[in-house]
Amino acid sequence: MHRFWSLLFAAVNMACLALLVVAYAYPGLGWWLPDSASTQANEIDSLFYLITGLCAFFFVATQGILIYSLWRFPSTAPGSPSPIHGHPGLEIGWTIAPLVGLLVITAASLPVWKEARYQGFPPPALEGTNPLPPEADQVILVTARQWDWHLKYATESLPAEGIRQWASVGNPSDLIIANELHVWKGAKVSLLLRTTDVIHSFFVPALRLKQDTLPGKTIPMRFEATVSNVRFDPAEGRVVPNETKASWEIACAELCGGNHFRMRGKLFVHPDRKSYDAWLDHSRRQTRSRSLTAMLPNASSSNQKEGALQ
Amino acid sequence: MNHDSHPAPGNFLTKYVFSGDHKIIGIQFLFSGLLFWILGGLLALGVRLQLGWPNQALNELLKWFPSLADSIPASWGSRISPEFYTMLFTMHATVMIFFVVVPWLGGAFGNYLIPLMIGAKDMAFPKLNMLSYWVLWPAFFFLLASFFVDGGAAGSGWTAYPTLSSATQNADIPDPGLDAAAKATTPTNPPSPTSMEPGLWERIKNRWNSPAAGQSGQGQVYWLLALIFSGTSSMMGSVNYITTILNCRAPGMTLMRMPLTVWGMFVTAILQSLALPVLTVALIMQFLDRTVGTVFFLPPAGLAFGNWQTGTGGGQPLLWQHLFWFYSHPAVYIMILPAMGMVSDVLVAFCRKPLFGYKPMVFSMIGIAGLGFIVWGHHMFQSGMDPRLGTGFMAATVLIAVPSAVKIFNWLATIWGSRIRFTSASLNALAFISMFIIGGLSGIYMASTPVDIYIHDTYFIVAHIHYVLFLSSMFGIYAGIHFWFPKMFGRTMNDSLGKVHFFLTFLLANGTFFPMHILGIRGHPRRYYDPTIFDWLASVQPLNQFVSICAILLGLVQVIFLANFLFSIFFGPKSGRNPWEANTLEWETPSPPGHGNFETTPIVLHGPYEYAVTTAINGRFSQTGLNRDQIQQGNHP
Amino acid sequence: MNALADYPSPTLEVPTFPSAKLAMWLFLATEVMLFSGLLAGCYVLKAGATGGNPNLWPTREQTHIQPWLGTLNTILLVVSSLCLSFALNALKSGNIKGTMGGFGLGFVLGSAFLGIKAWEYRDKFHHGLIPGSIAEAINNNQTHDSKRMQMLSSGQRVWLDLQRGQLEKYVHDHPNQQGPDMVAAKAFLASLRDGKKANGDYIRPLSPVEAAQEANRILEKYPDLPVYPALPNGNLWASFYFTLTGIHATHLFAGLILIAICLIRAISGGLPPENLDFAENTALYWHFVDLVWLFLFPLIYLI
Numbered sequence A: 001m002h003r004f005w006s007l008l009f010a011a012v013n014m015a016c017l018a019l020l021v022v023a024y025a026y027p028g029l030g031w032w033l034p035d036s037a038s039t040q041a042n043e044i045d046s047l048f049y050l051i052t053g054l055c056a057f058f059f060v061a062t063q064g065i066l067i068y069s070l071w072r073f074p075s076t077a078p079g080s081p082s083p084i085h086g087h088p089g090l091e092i093g094w095t096i097a098p099l100v101g102l103l104v105i106t107a108a109s110l111p112v113w114k115e116a117r118y119q120g121f122p123p124p125a126l127e128g129t130n131p132l133p134p135e136a137d138q139v140i141l142v143t144a145r146q147w148d149w150h151l152k153y154a155t156e157s158l159p160a161e162g163i164r165q166w167a168s169v170g171n172p173s174d175l176i177i178a179n180e181l182h183v184w185k186g187a188k189v190s191l192l193l194r195t196t197d198v199i200h201s202f203f204v205p206a207l208r209l210k211q212d213t214l215p216g217k218t219i220p221m222r223f224e225a226t227v228s229n230v231r232f233d234p235a236e237g238r239v240v241p242n243e244t245k246a247s248w249e250i251a252c253a254e255l256c257g258g259n260h261f262r263m264r265g266k267l268f269v270h271p272d273r274k275s276y277d278a279w280l281d282h283s284r285r286q287t288r289s290r291s292l293t294a295m296l297p298n299a300s301s302s303n304q305k306e307g308a309l310q
Numbered sequence B: 001m002n003h004d005s006h007p008a009p010g011n012f013l014t015k016y017v018f019s020g021d022h023k024i025i026g027i028q029f030l031f032s033g034l035l036f037w038i039l040g041g042l043l044a045l046g047v048r049l050q051l052g053w054p055n056q057a058l059n060e061l062l063k064w065f066p067s068l069a070d071s072i073p074a075s076w077g078s079r080i081s082p083e084f085y086t087m088l089f090t091m092h093a094t095v096m097i098f099f100v101v102v103p104w105l106g107g108a109f110g111n112y113l114i115p116l117m118i119g120a121k122d123m124a125f126p127k128l129n130m131l132s133y134w135v136l137w138p139a140f141f142f143l144l145a146s147f148f149v150d151g152g153a154a155g156s157g158w159t160a161y162p163t164l165s166s167a168t169q170n171a172d173i174p175d176p177g178l179d180a181a182a183k184a185t186t187p188t189n190p191p192s193p194t195s196m197e198p199g200l201w202e203r204i205k206n207r208w209n210s211p212a213a214g215q216s217g218q219g220q221v222y223w224l225l226a227l228i229f230s231g232t233s234s235m236m237g238s239v240n241y242i243t244t245i246l247n248c249r250a251p252g253m254t255l256m257r258m259p260l261t262v263w264g265m266f267v268t269a270i271l272q273s274l275a276l277p278v279l280t281v282a283l284i285m286q287f288l289d290r291t292v293g294t295v296f297f298l299p300p301a302g303l304a305f306g307n308w309q310t311g312t313g314g315g316q317p318l319l320w321q322h323l324f325w326f327y328s329h330p331a332v333y334i335m336i337l338p339a340m341g342m343v344s345d346v347l348v349a350f351c352r353k354p355l356f357g358y359k360p361m362v363f364s365m366i367g368i369a370g371l372g373f374i375v376w377g378h379h380m381f382q383s384g385m386d387p388r389l390g391t392g393f394m395a396a397t398v399l400i401a402v403p404s405a406v407k408i409f410n411w412l413a414t415i416w417g418s419r420i421r422f423t424s425a426s427l428n429a430l431a432f433i434s435m436f437i438i439g440g441l442s443g444i445y446m447a448s449t450p451v452d453i454y455i456h457d458t459y460f461i462v463a464h465i466h467y468v469l470f471l472s473s474m475f476g477i478y479a480g481i482h483f484w485f486p487k488m489f490g491r492t493m494n495d496s497l498g499k500v501h502f503f504l505t506f507l508l509a510n511g512t513f514f515p516m517h518i519l520g521i522r523g524h525p526r527r528y529y530d531p532t533i534f535d536w537l538a539s540v541q542p543l544n545q546f547v548s549i550c551a552i553l554l555g556l557v558q559v560i561f562l563a564n565f566l567f568s569i570f571f572g573p574k575s576g577r578n579p580w581e582a583n584t585l586e587w588e589t590p591s592p593p594g595h596g597n598f599e600t601t602p603i604v605l606h607g608p609y610e611y612a613v614t615t616a617i618n619g620r621f622s623q624t625g626l627n628r629d630q631i632q633q634g635n636h637p
Numbered sequence C: 001m002n003a004l005a006d007y008p009s010p011t012l013e014v015p016t017f018p019s020a021k022l023a024m025w026l027f028l029a030t031e032v033m034l035f036s037g038l039l040a041g042c043y044v045l046k047a048g049a050t051g052g053n054p055n056l057w058p059t060r061e062q063t064h065i066q067p068w069l070g071t072l073n074t075i076l077l078v079v080s081s082l083c084l085s086f087a088l089n090a091l092k093s094g095n096i097k098g099t100m101g102g103f104g105l106g107f108v109l110g111s112a113f114l115g116i117k118a119w120e121y122r123d124k125f126h127h128g129l130i131p132g133s134i135a136e137a138i139n140n141n142q143t144h145d146s147k148r149m150q151m152l153s154s155g156q157r158v159w160l161d162l163q164r165g166q167l168e169k170y171v172h173d174h175p176n177q178q179g180p181d182m183v184a185a186k187a188f189l190a191s192l193r194d195g196k197k198a199n200g201d202y203i204r205p206l207s208p209v210e211a212a213q214e215a216n217r218i219l220e221k222y223p224d225l226p227v228y229p230a231l232p233n234g235n236l237w238a239s240f241y242f243t244l245t246g247i248h249a250t251h252l253f254a255g256l257i258l259i260a261i262c263l264i265r266a267i268s269g270g271l272p273p274e275n276l277d278f279a280e281n282t283a284l285y286w287h288f289v290d291l292v293w294l295f296l297f298p299l300i301y302l303i
């Protein structure tokens, strides 16, 4: 009977491990990381696998010892328990070993974190009359509200007074659409995230990008897409999926009320700037007749929502 | 003994209700925790019902319980409403954390065990102790009443982030549409001067009835009040515990001879007394924001909701997160350190072998507690906090995993070379260790800031929480209940039923919570009412359903435990003083101990874990050096 | 192996620190954390809101803070602390009259503090300084960008309502007054109301922001009119003021109850000199509450 418990612990732990392995080994199941489509996504995934490797080692070792002990040392086993109170050498060893592993993880994490977040903090782009962050090809203002995303695309070069002015007032020709993020492959995209009501969190799984929007603040974020999933078809006047057939979504990751789960958007990565520009031009012509006032907090959003094209 | 001794209680009321006896108070905490445990479990099943069968939840429910049909509002159809759903998970977490795990570990076991284990007659302040239980009742009241107020109970998550939880409309324009229009059309007829300034009470009511979201209205105010009272209770308890442990130990009970349970409680009490006041401040601030209109968490420009706006602000929503996590990160250790101590004691008693590395175990607890104060920011990596701070918090968080690992290694070394008796108590304790490994490892993923970008606020976090709180702390509590039940009630719980319960719970809890890692790796955000509207989550819906089925079964299985517990109180086989042949002081008193605990003041000669002593008659030394036979005959020196 | 030899024989540990006092110190430690959290939070918020610019914080005149009242209150508290110390000493030396006198005077001084505080609160309310309903235009117009102005205007309807009510009451209560201040008050009131002139012209009422600016202008000329000023970050200021002093006053009130108990016990002879714990803890707590005030006083009255 005592062996039974050892086996139970073994079975449960192995089942857990097996679930992970199956999820990893059969991507068709859709139980593992979704597509990764940005430079940051690739780096985060590598880090994820590094941690998984170290954790798997630790997991197998410790659970193995536990399960073996249960097997080997039940009260029915011959002999008597050993009267050991401790062992300084062992203590030191097993303090240092995990420390080393953890420091490896930290060291590997730092550059990725720096790359993902340090630029633009504190946001220089928003101070004074700085124009664009110099390296950005594209600036998109994302305004969250209960319960959708409004994305503002600049169609001309940004005003001389700088990006801050653009973010709060904008150009008449700006394109504002709901829930669609359009970028092109290789573009260095600079997002400005803000909200008019509660905290939301802009989450794009395929980009491994997530950032809360904080009331009263504008938070810069950057990414660079590495795979494209659509192109603009001028004949049909809309974006069509390309051969990857990938459909990438945007979600909200911070509780923002009853319809939190409804803040679904889509990510469209064009193959190049040409396709993107064509889309932008087309969308703008479609919405030109409508008066696109700057996105004031309480402005009625109906005309902005319709700008979307599908 | 140096505490104010108090007279033995006379009548029923002073004996069982307004009792100052730490044992009665502990049992009071145990039973109220039990009731809330059932409530919290039912709320969780509501959550799982929705996630397993989105939009069909009520149909599924009615299949099984047709009699519920009348109590479901017709307007709901077959759906739980999204707002109701937010209330379910908010109140589930609130109940489980603040009304089950904390009261059980700190309130029930802390009260019951500390004086017994250190050889004291009672707590240092029996009256304060009694008060610490009874101020929980206002908390119970507000918590339960909040389900019945307009708009229902709180629904902004157990973390209650502003501005969702705190934004309110201007007090004086409760209905912006009508009121403004009415004022505009009758300019020549100004309201009488006296009626111009609304009373304070009206302003307060207007505010709390005009929330940012349907679920953060009056219920949120009640939530805040409930937490303020439960915090007061914990604060009183902590001050009492620290004083008792420092001042009321029996002769010879040096700090380094205290059982780890007492160490766990001691460190927890210190954590709590230093961290809780900060939460109290935050709760008061949010309370004032919601009622009298202060602007602590309202950003300078105010907020604009669909058809209404708040007043002018001036504060910062992020401040709440800092204050909240400054408490709530230590709080997660408050919810596990006592369990770690209890598990160590249970484990050693059934391994019949000294605890490996007593001092490292103590120091790692202290280390966890100390580092616990500087890692709160790891909950805020994606919150908009300066990322350079995030880097610092990552470093601290990584360090805190080291003492956790040290504890695991020491437990393993304790088991190694022992002779384990498999009982319900020891199995639950072993499961604690095995499962805490998983919970600790998932913590490392989140400590790495870049990986946390992706898994923050996904089901990965939910998996982590439940591996450390359900599969660790709760298993620790199960172990503790099985182990100390004989002391509390003088009878033992049925071991076979206990093992059946353990077996099923162990399987089903893993079935419920392990797949959540997969959901999280897939990117499934937490607190989602219906993930199926997302294409990329469609593939994990079968897992969601599997989890729900396991969760429902897991809930059912707890009936075994409940039945065993209640039945054994009255009909379990009588146990002697020391059914497990353990060494610590509580086993030298009758079961249950009488008023004043010890017949004579125990004199402590040994550390708590002197097992496998070859020179001793029974292979062990109890802490007072008595051997078993003497104890059972009650022959005290 | 002689296991027993490893263990020194037990020493009876007599706690050097009495439990009651230890518990009081622990409680004070939690209180320190409470006030630190509060003050740190306030500091961060203020720094965030003003960015270090003093023009973006209400002045003492605008908030009707009277340092001399604060100073008086400080003196009251310090003297009351001394009284309690005196009472304790008297108690130790068995001088029960002195004990009663010390506690009695301490109680009176503490109550006087609360009385002054209550008067100050009333004064603040009287000047419309209620958190959440203060207009926030502009000292010198810096840094309030247009977006913020938009939002402010929406948030100031409360203020506007209060303002209108206040003026209406004033005009109503002084039917016979015709001075220039009354003319200004009436004109201001009219400009707040939507309506038509006698000749039928439509007048647009002032927007809240305009009204706030106008209010400040009027106040400069006629400071005695019941016009609520517009204060930069006034709502945050009011939040701090009432929360900090309110929490402190609550503590003080609890302290008064403790002192009253001591006093009653002293009168009824229930304070034995051998058992000083309760009286000592009361004094300790009272000193702590004083100490907190010594932090709050400069923060609120001097800066």
Ligand code: HEM
Pocket (backbone or CB within 6 Å): B159, B332, B333, B335, B336, B378, B379, B397, B398, B400, B401, B404, B439, B440, B441, B443, B444, B446, B447, B452, B455, B456, B457, B461, B464, B465, B468, B469, B473
């Ligand atoms: C090895 C040690 C641990 C590490 C490194 C660790 C790390 C973390 C991190 C980084 C987070 C934030 C994740 C996020 O929101 O993105 C987190 C969340 C959490 N942890 Fe841990 N943790 C550890 C142990 C524990 C223990 C022992 C407990 C409780 C007994 C615990 C309870 C929680 C809870 C409740 C949350 C989620 C709070 C929420 O957002 O609702 N953790 N942990």
Ligand SMILES: [Cu+2]
Pocket (backbone or CB within 6 Å): A199, A200, A201, A252, A253, A254, A255, A256, A257, A259, A260, A261, A263
């Ligand atoms: Cu959301």
Ligand SMILES: [Cu+2]
Pocket (backbone or CB within 6 Å): B328, B329, B332, B375, B376, B378, B379
């Ligand atoms: Cu934490």
